[in-house]
Amino acid sequence: MEKARFSREKNVENPPPIEGRVPPNDLDAEAAVLSAVMLDPSALDKVTDLKPEYFYSEAHRRIFEACVELRAGGHPVDVLQVGSWLRDRQRLAQVGGTGYLTEILDAAPVVANVAAYGRTIHEKYRIRQLILACQKVTAQGYVDYGEAQSFIDGAEQAIYNIARTASKQSVEKLLDVMKKSFKRLNDAVSRGDRITGVSTGFDRFDAKTAGLHEGDLTIIAARPGMGKTSFVLNLAANVAAPKKREVDGDPSQTWEEPGVGAVVFSLEMPREQLANRLVCCEARVDVSKMRTGFLSPQDWSKLTQAASFLGTLPIWIDDSPGLTLIELRAKVRRLQSEFDQYDDQGRKTRKIGCVIVDYLQLMKGRDGVQSREQEISEISRGLKGLAKELEVPVLALSQLNRAVEQRSEKSKRPLISDLRESGAIEQDADNIIFIYRDDYYNKEDSAEPNVAELIIAKQRNGPTGTAKVRFDKQWTRFDNLAEGEYEDEGGD
Numbered sequence: 001m002e003k004a005r006f007s008r009e010k011n012v013e014n015p016p017p018i019e020g021r022v023p024p025n026d027l028d029a030e031a032a033v034l035s036a037v038m039l040d041p042s043a044l045d046k047v048t049d050l051k052p053e054y055f056y057s058e059a060h061r062r063i064f065e066a067c068v069e070l071r072a073g074g075h076p077v078d079v080l081q082v083g084s085w086l087r088d089r090q091r092l093a094q095v096g097g098t099g100y101l102t103e104i105l106d107a108a109p110v111v112a113n114v115a116a117y118g119r120t121i122h123e124k125y126r127i128r129q130l131i132l133a134c135q136k137v138t139a140q141g142y143v144d145y146g147e148a149q150s151f152i153d154g155a156e157q158a159i160y161n162i163a164r165t166a167s168k169q170s171v172e173k174l175l176d177v178m179k180k181s182f183k184r185l186n187d188a189v190s191r192g193d194r195i196t197g198v199s200t201g202f203d204r205f206d207a208k209t210a211g212l213h214e215g216d217l218t219i220i221a222a223r224p225g226m227g228k229t230s231f232v233l234n235l236a237a238n239v240a241a242p243k244k245r246e247v248d249g250d251p252s253q254t255w256e257e258p259g260v261g262a263v264v265f266s267l268e269m270p271r272e273q274l275a276n277r278l279v280c281c282e283a284r285v286d287v288s289k290m291r292t293g294f295l296s297p298q299d300w301s302k303l304t305q306a307a308s309f310l311g312t313l314p315i316w317i318d319d320s321p322g323l324t325l326i327e328l329r330a331k332v333r334r335l336q337s338e339f340d341q342y343d344d345q346g347r348k349t350r351k352i353g354c355v356i357v358d359y360l361q362l363m364k365g366r367d368g369v370q371s372r373e374q375e376i377s378e379i380s381r382g383l384k385g386l387a388k389e390l391e392v393p394v395l396a397l398s399q400l401n402r403a404v405e406q407r408s409e410k411s412k413r414p415l416i417s418d419l420r421e422s423g424a425i426e427q428d429a430d431n432i433i434f435i436y437r438d439d440y441y442n443k444e445d446s447a448e449p450n451v452a453e454l455i456i457a458k459q460r461n462g463p464t465g466t467a468k469v470r471f472d473k474q475w476t477r478f479d480n481l482a483e484g485e486y487e488d489e490g491g492d
Contacts, residue, residue, distance in 0.1 A: 413453070
């Protein structure tokens with residue numbers, strides 16, 4: 001096992017020298033780290049993020065790996081132990097023998113500065129990886145690069161993978177995490193609401209979820225005809241619209257808070273149809289009238305006003321078919337780089353606050369996947385990873401299987417087990433929301449006509465339950481119910 005690992009280490013890729021120019025490296029910093037690690041037992045704890053492949057010198061890589069393996073095995077780390085470890089694996093001569101180990105010790109570094117030396121090694125490694133990635137892209141561009149956009153997206157992703165591994169700490173002190181959490185809470189209080197995330201505009205739903213939160217994957221599922229697409233379009237308009245806020249709780253003094261950006265990826269409907277539905281919904285005009293052209297002057301006036309309002313909102317629509325995770329990530333990242341703005345303290349003053357995928361089962365997985373379940377599993381896991389990576393709420397629509405229709409009339413509310421390929425989706429999702437309308441199944445004698453239930457079947461950081469909203473079939477529009485009208489159902 002250990003010999004095999006060494007053979008892999010030998011194949012660490014570094015960009016080749018060009019016209020006598022050596023790729024970026026700092027052999028003095030590498031020697032200083034190795035010297036500190038072999039002289040002081042605590043030094044290795046200060047460079048825990050450092051990996052053997054970050055070292056430019058192959059000899060240094062092998063020596064550092066020996067130090068790491070000795071520590072992992074509970075053995076002391078010093079020049080004698082490292083020499084013995086390398087000798088047992090026939091590697092001592094390849095690193096320059098005992099003489100070179102002794103020479104490294106003469107580097108005599110300041111042990112307190114070993115973390116800084118480690119950062120230097122890592123940064124040089126990142127630049128070498130960037131050069132290598134660019135060289136690979138250049139070489140591939142001269143031969144069979146395949147489909148142009150996929151090639152460009154792949155190149156962009158390769159660069160981004162290097163860029164996003166910058167100095168973001170994965171381990172953070174609890175006090176610092178709590179400060180950030182309380183800062184978000186204070187910001188919400190100063191706005192005069194209790195929504196710590198992005199408000200969806202549906203008051204009862206926000207009361208149960210505190211809005212949409214960065215890094216969360218929310219699955220919205222329903223049977224065909226329940227209004228999944230209409231719901232997320234309404235939601236997109238709500239999050240993108242400016243909000244009126246009171247000053248210190250005084251309703252006579254208000255200020256306007258801008259909305260956040262919303263991106264809708266529609267794999268099912270053309271963007272023109274989505275735009276028409278959004279405009280008709282906002283204008284409260286029957287979409288069939290627009291389709292047939294039978295519009296009254298009043299309808300035209302409503303549509304013109306709605307289009308004028310929606311045109312000012314930061315909403316983007318993409319209808320690329322067969323969208324892959326790499327393409328989705330690249331497109332959202334580009335929008336973030338163009339739209340997001342920061343203040344002097346590094347806080348976002350303008351941001352993409354919602355990414356919608358309509359719908360999950362139409363996304364394209366990687367080639368060579370053995371089963372549909374595995375493909376959906378990779379897509380749902382990738383969407384969750386994207387939400388965390390780009391720090392944005394992701395809402396993915398999902399289909400339900402036909403088991404709902406086969407149940408009795410009184411039990412057609414969806415269950416998590418009704419999700420298509422539900423295992424992976426249930427595991428990866430932070431929130432699972434079902435849309436259910438009683439009047440869809442009981443058209444004549446529904447107890448709650450024109451009401452839709454947003455069933456919170458799973459919420460990782462909050463209770464389950466049901467939030468009710470108004471649904472106007474004529475305009476396929478979701479709205480808030482009046483206070484006290486059709487009470488919500490509790491949950492866990």
